[in-house]
Amino acid sequence: MSKQINIALIGNPNTGKTSVFNALTGLNQQVGNYPGITVEKKEGICKLDRNLKAHVIDLPGTYSLNASSLDENVVIELLLNKNDKDFPDVVVVVSDVENLKRNLLLFTQIKDLEIPTILAINMADRMDYKGISLDIPYLETQLKTKIALISTRKKTGIDDLKALIQNYKEMSSEPCLNASEIDKDYFDRLRVAFPNQLLYKLWLVITQDVNFGKTNRKEIDAITSFKTKSAGDLKRLQQKETIKRYQFINNVLKVGQTVDASQAKDLRSKLDRILTHKIFGYLIFFLILLVIFQAIYDWSSVPMDLIDTAFAHLSEWTKNALPAGDFTNLLAEGIIPGLGGIVIFIPQIAFLFLFIAILEESGYMSRVVFLMDKIMRRFGLSGKSIVPLISGTACAIPAIMATRNIESWKERLITILVTPFTTCAARLPVYLIIISLVIPEGSFIGISYQALTLMLLYLIGFGSAVFSAYLLNKVLNINSKTFFVVEMPNYKLPLLKNVGLTVLEKTKSFVVGAGKIILAISIVLWVLASYGPGENFNNAEEIVTEKYATQNLTEEALNKKIASHKLEHSFIGISGRAIEPAIRPLGYDWKIGIAIVSSFAAREVFVGTLATIYSVGSDDEETIKNRMAGEVNPILGGPLFNFASGISLLLFYAFAMQCMSTLAIVKRETNSWKWPAYQLVVMTALAYIVALASYQLLK
Amino acid sequence: MNPFIQKVLVGITLILALWFLVSKYFLPEKKKNNKDCGSGSCGC
Amino acid sequence: MSTTLADLKKGETAVIIDVSSIEIPLKLLEMGCLPGNNVQLVQIAPFSDPMYLNINGSHLAIRKETAIHVLIEKVNE
Numbered sequence: 001m002s003k004q005i006n007i008a009l010i011g012n013p014n015t016g017k018t019s020v021f022n023a024l025t026g027l028n029q030q031v032g033n034y035p036g037i038t039v040e041k042k043e044g045i046c047k048l049d050r051n052l053k054a055h056v057i058d059l060p061g062t063y064s065l066n067a068s069s070l071d072e073n074v075v076i077e078l079l080l081n082k083n084d085k086d087f088p089d090v091v092v093v094v095s096d097v098e099n100l101k102r103n104l105l106l107f108t109q110i111k112d113l114e115i116p117t118i119l120a121i122n123m124a125d126r127m128d129y130k131g132i133s134l135d136i137p138y139l140e141t142q143l144k145t146k147i148a149l150i151s152t153r154k155k156t157g158i159d160d161l162k163a164l165i166q167n168y169k170e171m172s173s174e175p176c177l178n179a180s181e182i183d184k185d186y187f188d189r190l191r192v193a194f195p196n197q198l199l200y201k202l203w204l205v206i207t208q209d210v211n212f213g214k215t216n217r218k219e220i221d222a223i224t225s226f227k228t229k230s231a232g233d234l235k236r237l238q239q240k241e242t243i244k245r246y247q248f249i250n251n252v253l254k255v256g257q258t259v260d261a262s263q264a265k266d267l268r269s270k271l272d273r274i275l276t277h278k279i280f281g282y283l284i285f286f287l288i289l290l291v292i293f294q295a296i297y298d299w300s301s302v303p304m305d306l307i308d309t310a311f312a313h314l315s316e317w318t319k320n321a322l323p324a325g326d327f328t329n330l331l332a333e334g335i336i337p338g339l340g341g342i343v344i345f346i347p348q349i350a351f352l353f354l355f356i357a358i359l360e361e362s363g364y365m366s367r368v369v370f371l372m373d374k375i376m377r378r379f380g381l382s383g384k385s386i387v388p389l390i391s392g393t394a395c396a397i398p399a400i401m402a403t404r405n406i407e408s409w410k411e412r413l414i415t416i417l418v419t420p421f422t423t424c425a426a427r428l429p430v431y432l433i434i435i436s437l438v439i440p441e442g443s444f445i446g447i448s449y450q451a452l453t454l455m456l457l458y459l460i461g462f463g464s465a466v467f468s469a470y471l472l473n474k475v476l477n478i479n480s481k482t483f484f485v486v487e488m489p490n491y492k493l494p495l496l497k498n499v500g501l502t503v504l505e506k507t508k509s510f511v512v513g514a515g516k517i518i519l520a521i522s523i524v525l526w527v528l529a530s531y532g533p534g535e536n537f538n539n540a541e542e543i544v545t546e547k548y549a550t551q552n553l554t555e556e557a558l559n560k561k562i563a564s565h566k567l568e569h570s571f572i573g574i575s576g577r578a579i580e581p582a583i584r585p586l587g588y589d590w591k592i593g594i595a596i597v598s599s600f601a602a603r604e605v606f607v608g609t610l611a612t613i614y615s616v617g618s619d620d621e622e623t624i625k626n627r628m629a630g631e632v633n634p635i636l637g638g639p640l641f642n643f644a645s646g647i648s649l650l651l652f653y654a655f656a657m658q659c660m661s662t663l664a665i666v667k668r669e670t671n672s673w674k675w676p677a678y679q680l681v682v683m684t685a686l687a688y689i690v691a692l693a694s695y696q697l698l699k
Numbered sequence: 700m701n702p703f704i705q706k707v708l709v710g711i712t713l714i715l716a717l718w719f720l721v722s723k724y725f726l727p728e729k730k731k732n733n734k735d736c737g738s739g740s741c742g743c
Numbered sequence: 744m745s746t747t748l749a750d751l752k753k754g755e756t757a758v759i760i761d762v763s764s765i766e767i768p769l770k771l772l773e774m775g776c777l778p779g780n781n782v783q784l785v786q787i788a789p790f791s792d793p794m795y796l797n798i799n800g801s802h803l804a805i806r807k808e809t810a811i812h813v814l815i816e817k818v819n820e
Contacts, residue, residue, distance in 0.1 A: 064773040102775055102801050232765065239764045242772050268802070269785070276786045276795060325705030330712060370804045374792045383793070483768050483809065488785075488795060488802040517723065523716040527709065664723060 004053045006086055007046075007165060010075060010110065011094035012103050013061030014363075014489035016122045019152035020094050021058040022497055024162075031505055039071045039404075043086075048166050057086055063102070065109045065204060066238065068483070069407065076208060079113055080201060090168035091117045092161070097127055097134075098490065100257060104143075104249045105242070108176040111144065112200040116171035118146050118164050125151040126490075131260035139256040144172045153495065175200065177248060182241045203241075207234050268490050275367050285368055289390070292355045296394075300347035307347075311340030330526055338522025341605065342515040345395070348425045350507045352394035356387060357502040361494035369486050379466050380473025381418075382411040382484065389415070389465060392422035393458075396662045397513050398506045400669055409480040410473075416669055417679060418469045420662050423461035423654070429607045430599075430653050431457055437628055438646030453650075460654050514661035521660065522605070525572065525598045529609075532570035540566045572598065586652065586688070587645030587695040591631075596652075600660065606653075644698035652691035657683035746817060748794070748810035751784045757815040758782075759798075766812040775799035776813060 011017040021029070025044030032041045042058040059078065060071035067073040078084055079091075091110055095103030100121065110117050119139075127133065136147050146164045150157030182203070190202050274280055319332040359365045365387065373383025384406045391399035399419050406412035423431075431454060439450045536543070544562045553561070567573050568590075576594035583593050591610075599606040610628065631640040657663070663676040670676075751757055759780050762772060776782075780799035787794055792807045 063770060066769050066773065068768060068770045099801060101799070105773055235764050235769065238769050239762070239772055242769070243777055246775075246777060272786060272795070276788070278789050323705075325702050327705040327708035327712075330709050335712075366804075370786075370788060370793055370795055373804075373806070374788055374790050483770070484793065484804075484806045485771060485774070485809075486793075486804045487774075488804060516719070520716040520719045523712055524720070527713050 002051050002053050004055055005089040005165075005168070007054045007056045008078065008086070008088035008091045009056060009058045009094060010091055010106065011061060012063055012096070012099065012106065014487055015061070015094050015096040015099070015103065016152050017061060017094040018058060019495055019498055020092070020120060020122060020150065020158075020161075021056060022501060023152055023155070023158045024054075024056055029501075034074055039074050041074075046162070048162055052166060054165060055086070057088075062106065064106055064242075067208065071404070076204065079110065079115065080204060088115060090165060090171065091115050092120050092165070093117055094120045094122055096123045097121050097132055098123065098130060101246075101249055101253060104253075105245055107143070107145075108245050108248065109200075112175040112177055112198075113204075114173040114175055114198055116168050116173050118148065118161070118168075118171070119143065120148045120150050120157075120161055122150045122152060124149040124157060125154045131262065133258050133260075135256045139252065142252045142256065143176065144174045146171060153492075177245060181244060182237050186237075207238060268488075271491050272367070272488070275364065276370060281367070281371050285371060288359075292352070293393075296348055296351045296355070299351055303347040304344055307340065307344045311336060311343070315340075326530075329530065330523070333530075334522055334526030335519065338519050338526075339515075341522070342511060342518050345425050346507060346511065349394040349398075349510050350503055352391065353398070353503045353506045354499065356391060357499045357506075358494045360387075361492070361499055363489045363491045366486050366488050370488070373484065379469040380411065380414045380476075381466075381469050382406050382408060382415070383486070385411065385415040388419050389422060389462070392419040392424060392465075393461075394425050395510050395514065396420045396422070396424055396659065397665050398509050400662070400665050401509065403669070407483050407485075410476065410478040411480075413478070413670060413675070414469050414472045414476070416666055417472060417675060418465040420657055420659070420666075420679065420683070421461055421465035421468060421655070423458045424659075426659070427457075427653055431650060433607055433610075433628075434641075434646050434650050437641050438643050457650060457654055460651075464655065513665065514659075517661045517664065518605075521600075525605070528572040528575075529567060529570050529594075529598070532566065532573065534569070536569040537566060540569070567594070585696065586691045587640075587642075587648045587699065589631075589640060592649070642699075644695050647698055648691040648695035651694050652687045654687075655683055655690055656687035745814050748782065748796075748813035748815055749791075749807050751782070751794070751796075751810075751815065751817070753784050753787055755817060756781060756783045757817045759813060760816050761814040763812040767809065771805070771809070774803060775801045781818075782813075782815065 009017055009021055021042065021044065024046040028046070029042065029044030032043075033039070034041050039060065044056050044058075046054045046056050048054055057078075059075045062072040062075050065076050065079070067076050078086060078088075081087060093103070093107045093110060095107065107117065107119060121134070134149075136149070140147050146167075148157055148161040148164055150161060152158075177200075187199055187203075190199060194202055275284060315332045315336045318336060319328060322328040322331065356365075359368070368386055369383035371383075372386045376383050376385055385403070388399040388402045391402055396419050399422075400416050403412050403415045403419075406415060435450050435453050439453050442449050444452060531537070540562055544565045545558065548558060548561060568577075572594055573590075575597055576590040579593050579597070580588075580590040583589075583596070588596070595606045595609040598609045628641050629639065657679050663680060666676040666679060667673060746757070748757075748759075759776060759778050759782055761778055762776055764772075767776070775798045777799070781797075782799070783797040785795045785797050785802065793804045794807060794810055795802070795804045
């Protein structure tokens with residue numbers, strides 16, 4: 001029977017803590033959520049030896065126990081709550097050898113909570129490079145801990161770390177700093193009032209206003225009622241504490257660490273000079289963006305075709321292999337295409353996240369944030385909004401989740417609200433088919449009109465995101481302190497393992513998050529499209545056969561006509577007809593109306609629905625196009641899909657908020673119904689007006 | 700397979716799908732930790 | 744006339760004299776922005792915002808509106 005202990009991995013961001021986590025847990029890891037809040041919980045299992053397993057939690061990176069954001073809060077709440085099932089038996093503080101001084105601040109704070117703490121110094125492979133040498137035994141004595149020198153890059157030191165963890169019971173839990181040095185009087189009084197508690201722990205509870213949940217409520221209330229100092233005083237004392245800690249750290253490092261500056265090579269400065277340059281910095285960034293988008297476009301077309309074919313075959317096979325009937329049809333026409341609609345976007349999304357992960361791991365992304373911050377602020381956004389905005393071109397869902405590192409609530413909210421304007425991958429099938437229908441052949445300086453239109457649509461997406469951010473910034477009356485800090489880490493070659501695991505995680509969030517909803521809605525839509533009230537629907541076969549009796553159609557053609565008639569009189573067909581008066585001024589008819597309604601599930605459903613409407617059995621693009629080209633406008637007589645209605649449809653899709661999954665995520669991340677409701681109303685109204693105007697002007 | 704059974708299966712799937720959608724969108728919000736509202740890092 | 748961090752020019756080094764505990768969040772102090780520590784301007788973005796600084800060995804970027812609350816004294820080479 002193996003015993004299990006709890007380990008918490010804590011440390012500054014950019015110390016390679018995640019790499020240590022990955023090295024310890026391998027693929028035995030999972031990402032979830034802390035109950036009630038939108039912070040990711042990363043945990044895994046590490047086998048230490050035959051009889052000992054470790055449950056490892058990778059806590060959010062933080063610079064100190066004094067939390068300034070929701071995720072930093074998670075760290076302190078865990079460490080102050082002995083009754084939490086994840087309370088660590090031993091803490092591993094991961095630090096980076098080049099920023100040891102700053103990393104040790106957090107270390108000394110945790111030590112003062114008298115929890116056994118191991119110091120893991122990562123990136124040991126860079127010591128020679130930077131001329132750093134450490135007196136480990138001295139440091140171990142002074143800091144009252146055990147040290148493991150690791151290099152996750154060279155894969156050294158992990159076994160030493162595991163050995164230290166196994167011997168955690170022998171570790172000293174003496175504090176580093178005497179908390180009462182902060183303010184002797186105050187702490188003496190605290191000690192008298194609460195003789196059984198750690199002084200430092202009391203201090204943290206007083207200054208942090210921590211929420212413990214159900215346990216210890218009475219105890220905490222007693223402590224917080226001891227708040228005899230004003231907020232300003234407390235802050236000054238915290239500053240004093242920080243100074244004292246650094247004094248201690250400086251003294252220890254003066255002897256324990258030697259830096260030979262003459263040996264140090266400085267790649268960071270050299271790269272920074274170019275990459276953050278006033279002119280070249282931006283040029284290089286835009287070039288990188290272009291390369292990324294081109295690559296994603298090129299690389300994903302092959303897998304997408306494969307997936308498309310595979311699902312089409314699966315659908316057919318299902319229809320033939322299973323006994324004929326309603327449920328088989330649901331599987332073949334509703335569920336399988338629904339799943340296919342999700343899977344087909346995986347290549348594009350995975351590639352985009354691959355590039356973003358590489359940019360982040362290498363350290364370059366911080367420089368982008370630095371370059372873009374001022375410009376972004378003009379529109380009420382933060383430099384940190386750039387990653388969500390770029391991610392939004394794949395899928396808005398993980399993009400919105402990526403806004404969690406934006407410190408200012410107003411900037412974060414605006415980013416969340418405008419990200420859906422960016423052209424996500426799901427809009428592409430709609431754009432492509434309409435463009436090929438209505439945009440004429442020919443080119444302008446070597447680029448086809450069709451390609452130009454596509455580029456224009458992307459620009460409109462991005463432009464409307466930025467413009468609405470500008471408006472929101474003026475209109476929203478939210479006071480939030482903006483405190484912006486971005487660390488500029490060393491440049492490093494991204495570790496394949498980390499990048500791979502990140503891509504896996506983010507793609508999973510899209511598939512699971514959007515996937516479930518799209519699948520459920522596909523089922524509902526199929527039912528609505530396959531059943532209808534009244535005689536017209538139930539007697540479809542007779543009605544249609546009679547209607548075309550004189551025309552001598554083939555059985556296949558007749559079946560298609562029947563299918564089309566059925567659709568027209570199904571529940572969804574009725575709703576399409578019902579909204580027809582509203583959309584006729586936009587140049588659409590009820591058939592397009594059906595497609596728009598059903599694409600509320602997921603935009604990509606539009607093309608599939610059109611296929612059914614125009615009584616094409618498969619999703620053969622050419623056939624759909626020909627069909628659509630042949631459609632006649634019931635009022636004007638000319639082709640239904642002409643330039644005017646095509647543009648109108650394109651613009652409608654550019655602005656409409658049609659993805660239920662995105663709405664669900666916005667609700668979760670903003671913790672209210674208000675914001676997704678506004679998005680839905682405003683964006684739909686905007687889409688309607690723009691589409692209306694463009695059709696009326698162009699027709 | 701009996702067409703009636705098929706219809707029933709469709710009905711069950713539909714109910715499951717609807718139940719899922721309703722629970723996703725209309726589940727009462729979980730209680731939030733009420734910390735750090737001043738710094739604006741939560742949704743209030 | 745007191746010099747603030749916002750007045751630092753590219754490549755210049757200075758010593759931090761005082762950090763307003765009201766205006767400056769604790770986090771920045773904990774990252775090394777404390778009286779007595781050195782600070783150097785590594786790079787500045789167009790429109791002089793944000794500022795890429797080397798504070799006591801920590802490389803980070805902050806906005807100008809934060810930098811004006813840090814009093815410094817320039818060190819002449």
